[in-house]
Amino acid sequence: MKKVVIAGSTSLEKEMRKWVNFWNNQSGCEVIDWPNPIDEDEFMQFYPKIHREFFENITLADIVFIANEDKDGIKGYLGAETFAELAFAVSQNLVYRKNIKVILAKMPSEKVQSIDEINLWLKLGWIKIYNE
Secondary structure, eight states: OOEEEEETTTOOOHHHHHHHHHHSSSEEEEEEOOOOOOOGGHHHHOOOHHHHHHHHHHOOOEEEOOOOOOTTTTOOOHHHHHHHHHHHHHHHHHOOEEEOOEEEOOOOOSTTTTTHHHHHHHHTSEETTTTT
């Protein structure tokens, strides 16, 4: 069974659930982690543990899927935290010779801050766009 971790904006809970259902319905795949909102009142208490566990699950993943949905008028939005998660998965492959497939849901807009790295990593074959 391939382990899938989905990264993306917690503010897009509906879209994240769509991708969880999609990947769980793919033959031989199981989603082991995805962005879940944390109640504001409990954020500081739970965030460190949840954040650490999310990165630990990336190290266990066969697939890291970046659910970079459109947000705030930006196509393929990719925030700093999601980019950090993407870069961590790529780093696992480079440093520890893992074979994690890193897949973005869609090509990000030129407005995305990390677009230069995304373009370079696509050229190097370190990441790919879903269905391309």
